[in-house]
Amino acid sequence: TIPYIPYKVKDIGLASWGRKEIELAEAEMPGLMSLCEEYGDEQPLKGARIAGCLHMTIQTAVLIETLIALGAEVTWSSCNIFSTQDQAAAAMAEAGVPVYAWKGMSEEEFNWAIEQTLFFGEDRKPLNMILDDGGDLTNMVLDKYPEMAKDIKGLSEETTTGVHRLYERVKKGTLPMPAINVNDSVTKSKFDNKYGCRESAVDAIRRATDTMLAGKRVVVAGYGDVGKGTAASFKGAGSIVTVTEIDPICALQAAMDGFEVKKMETVVGNADIVITTTGNKDIIQSQHFKAMKDKAIVCNIGHFDNEIDMAWLNKNYGHTKDEIKPQVDKYTIEGKDVIVLAEGRLVNLGCATGHPSFVMSNSFTNQTLAQIELWKHSNKYENKVYMLPKHLDEKVAALHLSRLGIELETLRPEQAEYIGVTVEGPFKPDYYRY
Numbered sequence: 001t002i003p004y005i006p007y008k009v010k011d012i013g014l015a016s017w018g019r020k021e022i023e024l025a026e027a028e029m030p031g032l033m034s035l036c037e038e039y040g041d042e043q044p045l046k047g048a049r050i051a052g053c054l055h056m057t058i059q060t061a062v063l064i065e066t067l068i069a070l071g072a073e074v075t076w077s078s079c080n081i082f083s084t085q086d087q088a089a090a091a092m093a094e095a096g097v098p099v100y101a102w103k104g105m106s107e108e109e110f111n112w113a114i115e116q117t118l119f120f121g122e123d124r125k126p127l128n129m130i131l132d133d134g135g136d137l138t139n140m141v142l143d144k145y146p147e148m149a150k151d152i153k154g155l156s157e158e159t160t161t162g163v164h165r166l167y168e169r170v171k172k173g174t175l176p177m178p179a180i181n182v183n184d185s186v187t188k189s190k191f192d193n194k195y196g197c198r199e200s201a202v203d204a205i206r207r208a209t210d211t212m213l214a215g216k217r218v219v220v221a222g223y224g225d226v227g228k229g230t231a232a233s234f235k236g237a238g239s240i241v242t243v244t245e246i247d248p249i250c251a252l253q254a255a256m257d258g259f260e261v262k263k264m265e266t267v268v269g270n271a272d273i274v275i276t277t278t279g280n281k282d283i284i285q286s287q288h289f290k291a292m293k294d295k296a297i298v299c300n301i302g303h304f305d306n307e308i309d310m311a312w313l314n315k316n317y318g319h320t321k322d323e324i325k326p327q328v329d330k331y332t333i334e335g336k337d338v339i340v341l342a343e344g345r346l347v348n349l350g351c352a353t354g355h356p357s358f359v360m361s362n363s364f365t366n367q368t369l370a371q372i373e374l375w376k377h378s379n380k381y382e383n384k385v386y387m388l389p390k391h392l393d394e395k396v397a398a399l400h401l402s403r404l405g406i407e408l409e410t411l412r413p414e415q416a417e418y419i420g421v422t423v424e425g426p427f428k429p430d431y432y433r434y
């Protein structure tokens, strides 16, 4: 084990600011608040020692306090070096949560922080549950502390890229515990990835650059859930948006939504802003950088920074790098300036504050339900990746209706029978795609 450090944050003095923001966020997170009410007495997470690795934002603070209200002990790190809101981390530290996160940490500090979360309290008890976003915590446990796996009852994973890593592990036979894929709950990926990015993508560009978005030519690489939200974000701002895709279905969807679909090489030279959303690597490479026009803005909203070849840029033009402000850097390539945001890491959390609370409440209600299910019923599951059942997906949505004044029709029994469902739901077969 490693020595006990109660927490490490940028400035504990930010705690009261963080607390005020957390209270505002709670009003926008009805899913989490109602789980606290529903399960507060029962304490379904009693005994659980959950290590979490997920952007340490105000919304995540509400998730952490929900898990604690349900009986868990929790430790926390952020899954990105730039995504922590220091006031949120401070508020958690002041509330007694062992949190190890600050905005602008180094890669070394990032790994150090994750490692701190594996051991609980002064008696250094090991974690017995994982809550991950992107798989870095999971990898740390399974690669560096494989002997810990046998006492871990399960893991829940937040994002597309992390889920992808889990299915790879299943294929290779290296997943030693059951996992729940939170990302592919409908109330997660079809809301957070899409409508979340619709709000936070332009927010990031505006906070970072203050550039006028209307009339600008924007290239969005990828038209999955994040790409759909991102393209809509810029369209809403009056930008002229072009999409790139490799999947003919998503390419056709983009066209049906009114976007031009072209190859990157065709459009990159005329772009004012290029943003990658693919979860894939090597989308923006040297030839693209060289073709860009002066003052083009380049950024990524996918989970990892390898969508943009930052290694090439830093190796060949690192000497021209000029920091305009934190997370906004100007490089000069053969006489032309390129503005790179958040060093190629996910821009909405690096240059802005991520998604709004309301949409994160949907994601985190799924997370909490997944943790309860795995903690209480781990033995019902094999070492595979599962999804939450549809009735819980519908429950998550249902918990968010009244905040928006939504009225729901109720099926009459004969109507339910006619479409082959029950009056209480689930209202769709599993193969339905939304």
Ligand code: NAI
Pocket: 159, 160, 161, 162, 189, 192, 193, 196, 197, 221, 222, 223, 224, 225, 226, 227, 244, 245, 246, 247, 250, 277, 278, 279, 280, 283, 301, 302, 303, 304, 346, 347, 348, 349, 355
């Ligand atoms: P997705 O799988 O729905 O979409 C990715 C799309 O990129 C697919 O349609 C795929 O065909 C396309 N693509 C793959 N290679 C490509 C290439 N070479 N050129 C053009 N298109 C290509 O995944 P999703 O859910 O949209 O997530 C994308 C990434 O964003 C993941 O890394 C995920 O973890 C991350 N994410 C980030 C969030 C944020 O707030 N920044 C929120 C949710 C997810």
